[in-house]
Amino acid sequence: MRHLWRRGAAAAAGVAAMALAVTACSPAAENNSSSSNSGNTTVTVRLWDEQVQKAYDTSFKQFESENPGITVKTVLEPYSTYFDKLRTDVSGGNADDIFWVSSSYFAPYADNGNLMEIGSAFDAAKSGWVPAAVDQYTRNGKLWGVPQLTDGGIADYYNKDLVAKAGVDVSNLEWNPTDPSKDTFLKAAQKLTLDANGKTADDPAFDANNIVQYGFNASQDLQAIYYNFIGSNGGAFQDGEKFVFANDQSVQAFQYIVDLINKYHVAPSAADTNDNGDFLRDQFIQGKVALFQSGTYNLKNVADGAKFDWAVAPMPAGPKGRVSVVNNIIAAGNAKTAHQDATQKVLQWLGSKDGAEFIGAEGAAVPAVTDAQGPYEKFWQNKNIDVSQFAKAAEGTTISAPVGSNYGAAANAWKPIFNEIFLGRTPVKEGLKQAQDAANAAMGK
Amino acid sequence: MASKLARREAGIGYLLLAPSLFGILAFLVLPILVVIWLSLNSWDLLSPARYVGLDNFAHVFADRAFLRSLGVTLLFVLLVIPVQTALGLFAATLLSRGLPGSAFLRVIYVIPWICAPLALGVVWKWIFAPTGGALNAVLGANTAWLSDPVLALPAVAAVSIWSQVGYVTLFFMAGLAAVPDQLLDAARIDGANAWQTFWQVKLPLLRPTMFFVLVTGVISSFQAFDTIYALTPNGGPQGSTDVIATRIYAEAFQTFNLGRASVMALVLFAVLVLVTLAQQFYFRKRITYDLS
Incomplete structure (x- = not known):
């Protein structure tokens, strides 16, 4: 029976792990009170952005020196499972004292009393916060977090060498789902897509099975891609909390993106991108994608990773101009924290x-504290990179990010159907209708 | 006197049992009771749970995604178990000959089983990647292995088999080592060739091992989650890899219907009890040869 030993040991380890998990699940109030008594309180901050984590760590060192007796620790959770895990942890009393929330996900936490109200104690600071961020996170007349990042708008990073070689001007492209004569964007993307023989995507001899360079990052990316195409075509994704993305303008926008992938082959197959949101960013950084539409959240990644000359152009204008999605991120206080004062x-x-300036000091992200944005702008000026397109996009017409008391469930309901649409296996119109019904059903559960 | 002693002995017995009894109560019985309670409630983790009677059951049994997941799970088990068992037996037979290098190969076979399934899933995801993936590079193909509704489940099953085969091999090797030499000698004297010895002597004697390997293998395949989740999140293309465990996870931690997820977990529990009972019934009469 020697072979059973390992199972026995594994089982024992399993029980030990569960015991630990159970202790960890006990309310934060219990296991942290001792640390407060000993004179030192530890406040934990959960977020998903590694670049900002570095900035926070520097910022909190400063905070700790000004506030002896409080230690602040950052906890990084990957974005792909961030909101699944957060909900379980909040429910189990196991969430951090402060955690990031995005606009799409904060509603249920606010409604169920899981977040600290940002009340009168913050009145002096409030006027210094980006107003759009304060609006976005005010629900039932109360503000539910301290605005941290403002994403600016969406714009197109481009690889200068590839664009120059193709002889394309990307400074003012236009796409049009109904009138090809007005569509300069598709032509540019085709010129920027190359197969192994150096043929461009508009060449009849182009080999779609052997592409070595893609023109554009068309993919199932809500913030960077389809939301902006919908907005720029005069469509809508949501009406209040109801999903309406099967309307005609949105169908046209989705069809256009899907065609970029499956008909014109200027973007890689959705098989590469559906489950890997970073695939195209990595391909761009490797010099295999010419135009990469994204936000300031990828600025630092691109600047650190790209070994070629790049710049930022406005995103292509649709029939209704350039309509960008704008998003802000807050740091929310856990209502059930054991140390209210330190967390406040x-x-x-x-x-x-002072605290928010660190976020921008190394160019990681745009702080949502207006006065703290100076170092961010200076950082990129010193690097000789003009990042004004993101701000311009945010100042123009915008489409607001999705919201809802049950957004996570809705997103999970439409995701598998969107996967099929982008793979070109489900017709766009039919798929969107199906996804819209599924999303609304999940939302109104 | 005697009854006093008996009672005392019983008392000591219970005292000695207490630690493991506590483990079973806290980590097995209690969670099962909680799941049964949850199955009668509607709970989204944040707002208070609400008693809904049998609503969750009605909803789950009418849920096409759940019914599909039962079929997918069955298909997955049918793909994995025969191949994994046969390969394990084959490898054990070769390795137990004691050829040079066997010890080393034994370690190699077991490594995937020791590794964290989620990590293996991530590595295999790279291997299967349509662009820049190792498999397509070797085959010179452009196949979207994990996005194709026909290929996804076999691909996932292959990874599962690959990671389990070493474990099965270990058990069969132990079983083969326990086959008494005199029986093999007798078979040889009776003129049996290697093939006959294997089928008529070794395999019948391996039945207890076979029982154990099949029961644990079937149970773990029915519960398979981590590798599948890592390779094909969101249930795979058209739900083709959405096994019960990934369905339960999606229902509980992505849609936040803890009540309905609990019903699904109870169904899985019932299925496993039935399957295990059936296996036990089949092996009961055939399980041992008394060699004493």
């Missing part, structure tokens, strides 16, 4: 000019 102090620090 950290939140106040994050909402102050």
